[in-house]
Amino acid sequence: xxxxxxxKWEEDLNRCIRCGYCFEACPIFKDQGWEVDGARxxxxxxxxxxxxxxxxSDFIVQKLFECTFCKDCVERCSANVSVPxxxxxxxxxxxxxxxxxxxxxxxxxKIKESGNIFNKELSPPHFKxxxxxLLGCRLLERKEDSRKYLDILEKLxxxxxxxxxxxxxxxxxxxxxxxxxxxxxxxxxxxxxxxxNEFICACTTCVFFIQKKYPDLKAKYIIxxxxxxxxxxxxxxxxxxxxxxxxxxxxxARGLGMIDEPRWLLNEIGAEPIExxxxxxxxxxxxxxxxxxxxxxxxxxxxxxxxxxQALHTKADYLVTLCPTCELNLRNMxxxxxxxxxxxxxxxxxxxxxx
Amino acid sequence: xxxxxxxxxxxxxxxxxxxxxxxxxxxxxxDSSVHEALAWSVVRPExxxxxxxxxxxxxxxxxxxxxRGSGSGMSGQAVPIKGGIVLDLKKMNKIIDIxxxxxxxxxxxxVIDDDLNRALKPHGVFYPVAPAxxxxxxxxxxxxxxxxxxxxxxxxxxxxxxxxMEVVMANGxxxxxxxxxxVEAAGYQMDRLMVGSEGTLxxxxxxxxKFVPIPKYRCxxxxxxxxxxxxxxxxxxxxxxxxQPSLLELMDNVAITAVNKTMDMGLPDVExxxxxxxxxxxxxxxxxxxxxxxxxxxxxxxxxxxxxxEADKRTKLFAGRKKLFPALSKYKDLYSCTSLADDMAVPYSxxxxxxxxxxxxxxxxxVIMTAYGHCGSGxxxxxxxxxxxxxxxxxxxxxxxxxxxxxxxxxxxxxxxxHGIGLSKAPAFKLEKKDSLQFMKAIKHALDxxxxxxxxxMMDAPDDWVTATKxxxxxx
Numbered sequence: 080x081x082x083x084x085x086x087k088w089e090e091d092l093n094r095c096i097r098c099g100y101c102f103e104a105c106p107i108f109k110d111q112g113w114e115v116d117g118a119r120x121x122x123x124x125x126x127x128x129x130x131x132x133x134x135x136s137d138f139i140v141q142k143l144f145e146c147t148f149c150k151d152c153v154e155r156c157s158a159n160v161s162v163p164x165x166x167x168x169x170x171x172x173x174x175x176x177x178x179x180x181x182x183x184x185x186x187x188x189k190i191k192e193s194g195n196i197f198n199k200e201l202s203p204p205h206f207k208x209x210x211x212x213l214l215g216c217r218l219l220e221r222k223e224d225s226r227k228y229l230d231i232l233e234k235l236x237x238x239x240x241x242x243x244x245x246x247x248x249x250x251x252x253x254x255x256x257x258x259x260x261x262x263x264x265x266x267x268x269x270x271x272x273x274x275x276n277e278f279i280c281a282c283t284t285c286v287f288f289i290q291k292k293y294p295d296l297k298a299k300y301i302i303x304x305x306x307x308x309x310x311x312x313x314x315x316x317x318x319x320x321x322x323x324x325x326x327x328x329x330x331x332a333r334g335l336g337m338i339d340e341p342r343w344l345l346n347e348i349g350a351e352p353i354e355x356x357x358x359x360x361x362x363x364x365x366x367x368x369x370x371x372x373x374x375x376x377x378x379x380x381x382x383x384x385x386x387x388x389q390a391l392h393t394k395a396d397y398l399v400t401l402c403p404t405c406e407l408n409l410r411n412m413x414x415x416x417x418x419x420x421x422x423x424x425x426x427x428x429x430x431x432x433x434x
Numbered sequence: 435x436x437x438x439x440x441x442x443x444x445x446x447x448x449x450x451x452x453x454x455x456x457x458x459x460x461x462x463x464x465d466s467s468v469h470e471a472l473a474w475s476v477v478r479p480e481x482x483x484x485x486x487x488x489x490x491x492x493x494x495x496x497x498x499x500x501x502r503g504s505g506s507g508m509s510g511q512a513v514p515i516k517g518g519i520v521l522d523l524k525k526m527n528k529i530i531d532i533x534x535x536x537x538x539x540x541x542x543x544x545v546i547d548d549d550l551n552r553a554l555k556p557h558g559v560f561y562p563v564a565p566a567x568x569x570x571x572x573x574x575x576x577x578x579x580x581x582x583x584x585x586x587x588x589x590x591x592x593x594x595x596x597x598x599m600e601v602v603m604a605n606g607x608x609x610x611x612x613x614x615x616x617v618e619a620a621g622y623q624m625d626r627l628m629v630g631s632e633g634t635l636x637x638x639x640x641x642x643x644k645f646v647p648i649p650k651y652r653c654x655x656x657x658x659x660x661x662x663x664x665x666x667x668x669x670x671x672x673x674x675x676x677x678q679p680s681l682l683e684l685m686d687n688v689a690i691t692a693v694n695k696t697m698d699m700g701l702p703d704v705e706x707x708x709x710x711x712x713x714x715x716x717x718x719x720x721x722x723x724x725x726x727x728x729x730x731x732x733x734x735x736x737x738x739x740x741x742x743x744e745a746d747k748r749t750k751l752f753a754g755r756k757k758l759f760p761a762l763s764k765y766k767d768l769y770s771c772t773s774l775a776d777d778m779a780v781p782y783s784x785x786x787x788x789x790x791x792x793x794x795x796x797x798x799x800x801v802i803m804t805a806y807g808h809c810g811s812g813x814x815x816x817x818x819x820x821x822x823x824x825x826x827x828x829x830x831x832x833x834x835x836x837x838x839x840x841x842x843x844x845x846x847x848x849x850x851x852x853h854g855i856g857l858s859k860a861p862a863f864k865l866e867k868k869d870s871l872q873f874m875k876a877i878k879h880a881l882d883x884x885x886x887x888x889x890x891x892m893m894d895a896p897d898d899w900v901t902a903t904k905x906x907x908x909x910x
Contacts, residue, residue: 089908090767090768093768093770093822093823093907094763094764094770094771096466096763096770096771096772096773097464097465097466097505097906098466098506098567098570099466099504099505099506099567099570100506100567100569100570102504102570103569103570112478112524112525113453113458113476113478113522114458114461114462114505114522115457115458115461115462119461120461123460123461123464124457124460124461126906126908127457127460129908130908132460133456133457133460136455136456136457138455138457138458139457142457155569156760157759157760157763158759158760158763158764158771159760159763159764
């Protein structure tokens with residue numbers, strides 16, 4: 080197999096000293112328990128493919144696609160190795176060598192056809208303001224929720240302007256389809272109305288991805304906007320007086336490095352956060368990232384179930400989060416507990432408090 | 435590859451706990467050393483009875499068995515140089531008993547050091563070995579390598595915390611070694627024999643460990659020095675003064691430069707930094723120790739001395755040392771940070787000379803080396819930074835390692851203070867222990883006549899560590 084994408088990361092693979100610190104928190108390793116499931120195992124497999132010690136087998140391909148890109152390994156790494164970038168590179172080489180997964184292909188085809196992961200015609204709620212707001216596929220599909228979130232911005236003095244969106248291309252990049260990603264990037268750029276101006280992004284995953292892969296674009300996370308503006312509107316807040324436990328989405332806590340702001344926001348609206356056993360930069364992943372929901376739904380849900388159990392332990396009224404994918408995965412698993420804990424988006428609570 | 439009957443192993447541990455695919459064997463073929471080799475099968479037992487059955491089978495077929503914890507060892511102890519079965523013990527992770535009355539705990543071999551300490555903390559006690567890898571290191575692996583760490587200067591190495599253990603011997607028999615008491619004079623200290631045996635004499639499946647009270651007060655100080663000699667003299671003075679540091683760490687200028695260059699830490703541009711800590715249950719006692727060490731630093735021209743009891747401030751003061759390893763890994767483009775002659779110990783009075791010699795040898799052999807470590811226990815770390823893809827660099831590294839160990843021997847030091855021997859340090863170890871190698875071989879033969887337990891390591895390892903196995907790097 081040609082490894083031209085992986086080759087670019089050879090220095091990082093040599094820098095890895097295989098200390099194993101990365102599998103301390105790896106959600107896949109913690110669930111499966113074989114070293115081949117952890118980040119170190121995936122790096123060693125990648126190195127084996129690069130050196131031609133290994134050829135791709137169904138097993139090796141499966142292992143390399145069983146990663147949620149939670150980035151906890153990066154936090155623990157003793158040598159600053161960029162594990163998700165290496166996994167992306169090896170997935171690209173595998174994809175280009177013909178190791179396709181039908182479920183992945185179907186997902187990417189949907190995006191090519193419709194511009195979103197649902198293969199539906201999705202339009203945002205109509206807001207004709209000044210400041211561009213990108214909702215992202217998952218929120219576009221929840222039109223009423225999106226309207227509420229845009230209303231929050233309006234109430235805080237922003238004049239949102241929505242536009243016909245197309246996917247930022249994250250699924251292509253994560254699943255190794257480099258050419259598809261390149262084409263989707265062009266479409267995405269073309270969809271942004273005022274490309275030189277800052278725009279607000281409501282989706283956790285999109286904003287992290289855009290900041291990383293489109294460094295020229297000025298995407299601002301909706302939470303930053305709200306946190307900046309809310310102090311001026313404190314008198315409009317109706318305290319909710321509830322107890323919540325906040326699940327840090329990987330792309331927020333470890334991607335954007337945002338730990339305190341969501342907690343501050345929750346406190347401001349009267350939603351007292353009670354921490355789970357892991358939180359902040361050490362928060363466990365819900366299993367929804369890295370394409371795992373498509374690659375192995377069962378495994379993804381096992382990880383979400385663990386997180387829901389941690390949330391139940393806090394005895395909070397709600398399990399809240401910011402990422403729509405986390406929300407979906409956690410909600411599906413929380414449903415097993417007959418309403419003992421409900422999963423909600425922090426933005427829903429903010430909307431309620433400002434209502 | 436039909437040397438292992440996996441069906442037999444599956445009958446013992448279940449199908450889900452046996453693998454022989456190339457991907458898995460490749461991953462389990464390396465640890466944190468420079469070596470790699472392929473096992474034939476990887477097995478995950480969950481009970482000591484299962485371990486016994488596996489060992490009985492392996493012994494009857496003369497199949498090598500390599501015990502493995504988290505594979506964080508740096509000398510190749512867990513690398514299956516002769517193939518065989520890798521015994522992944524991480525599923526044996528139960529904390530069986532925390533006995534506060536008698537002051538010990540019983541744990542399975544796969545318990546992670548930090549997990550044990552999390553369980554002990556509510557009881558106000560801790561297991562003090564604290565190797566840097568405590569977040570992943572298993573107790574079994576720590577015992578098998580006689581690990582130590584930053585606080586060993588006060589609390590000792592693993593050998594000082596082990597009361598006893600259960601071990602599966604090469605014939606599959608389970609034996610109980612040591613006792614539950616603080617002292618024991620009942621014959622050969624067989625538990626001590628197992629400490630540091632690197633899986634060559636038996637498979638440690640359970641351990642009985644001492645713990646100590648969590649100190650109420652902890653104070654960390656930092657002192658800068660304009661010469662390595664002055665820092666070295668300070669170490670020797672502190673250790674001969676009767677002071678009781680709970681940590682005494684040195685960073686040389688290579689280490690300081692690495693941290694500043696790659697982590698933007700803003701450490702002072704000095705020849706050496708010394709970190710000293712005292713802990714205890716009574717503040718006045720800690721104050722006394724800190725003042726004593728501070729005075730010794732000042733007497734030896736230490737300057738910029740700071741110290742603090744506050745946790746946040748202590749974290750800041752220690753940040754440079756904490757970030758050293760990632761910093762070394764990023765020190766120079768294309769360079770890898772290798773653990774070779776990495777954990778020797780020398781008498782306190784020889785530490786400065788040792789550090790100077792390390793710099794001299796590095797320069798001579800065109801590699802980058804640093805001198806840092808737990809100088810309070812005489813241990814010095816010397817990561818070799820080099821382009822590990824270049825054959826010439828391995829030649830240089832080999833010469834550097836040889837010269838370092840010759841000097842360690844001259845200084846009356848030892849090959850390994852905390853990482854163990856495995857493959858990388860076997861040549862130096864054989865020289866250091868030449869008087870007792872035959873005893874070791876006799877013990878090994880008596881306990882493991884078929885040589886199934888981690889064969890080809892320590893005294894039986896190849897004389898050339900560079901060619902002992904395939905190197906884990908793609909060397910051109």
